[in-house]
Amino acid sequence: MVAIKALKSIWLDGKLVPWESAQVHVLTHGLHYGYAIFEGLRCHSTPTGPGLFRLPEHIRRFLASAKIYRMKIPYSQEQLERACIDLVKDNGITDAYLRPIAFSGYGEMGLDPTRSPTQVAIALWSWGAYLGEENARTGVRASVSSWTRMDSRSLPPQAKCAANYANSGLAKMEAVAAGYDEAILLNSAGMVAEGPGENIFRVKNDIVSTPPASSGILRGVTRDSVIQFVADEGLIFRRSDFTREEMFTADELLFTGTAAGITPIREVDGRAIGTGTYPITQKLQKRYDDAIHGRSKQYAHWLTLIR
Ligand SMILES: Cc1ncc(COP(=O)(O)O)c(C=O)c1O
Known part of the structure; x- marks a missing residue:
């Protein structure tokens, strides 16, 4: 730290x-x-x-x-x-x-x-990659949290309120204490919601999916950018819930967030994800990197340049 x-x-x-x-x-x-x-x-x-x-x-x-x-x-x-x-x-x-x-x-x-x-x-x-520069290439090890993501009947997840981060903190501490890099929180229906400070995407058979806003997540700005990148790569995208076991059988899993950037997940609860290579994640990372560093005309409208 x-x-x-x-x-x-x-x-x-x-x-x-x-x-x-x-x-x-x-x-x-x-x-x-x-x-x-x-x-x-x-x-x-x-x-x-x-x-x-x-x-x-x-x-x-x-x-x-x-x-x-x-x-x-x-x-x-x-x-x-x-x-x-x-x-x-x-x-x-x-x-x-x-x-x-x-x-x-x-x-x-x-x-x-x-x-x-x-x-x-x-x-x-000044803040480097939240989950580590090296991990952004090699992937993080994550565990499914025993803490449930709070839902909009208690604390609205779509408001970025400090109180939500007590829930995130419990999950993060539990994951780190067990030797993992990051937690993955399920919602009260048992479906995958998000990380403590990141959204999550799944790739299976070239179809990219992410839980819908109704699954109890923050609507991430990076998530929104990644949805656009997926479309621009010509891949099929679905806003759909997935289960814990559908993470284990994914080809690729990735976290997205302003702090974490786009970070592949290489392992969930001791199961290696896919083949340990991240061809689609890497394409999305490249688009993101070009967009944030002003190297892409296509996404230039997302930057407010300071002169
Ligand atoms: C709980 C949570 N989910 C998702 C995200 C990702 O959102 P964004 O991409 O806007 O940073 C964040 C970070 O703000 C977050 O705290």
């Missing part, structure tokens, strides 16, 4: 402040009750300067998460997009992970978050 290295500034409640000054009180409401919604997006170097990948989509999901939680964000889509751009420029960085977050701030305690002021921040730091 690499500690976060301090950069120059953080955007906090409408302005850029020095990194060290971006502080909150220990009685910040959201810290106690998990009432915070957040995003994760990346900026990469391109031949024409740093480029934010799918910035409008990430900010749209941020505002949708806030809406689900009755959180009033005092900034517009445009203002938040601008704030991300200003932050990257101010820190003079080309490759970074950006973390917009809104939370119930210091005000009142008790379970009604609307009685505390909403605070909004955007931080960024």
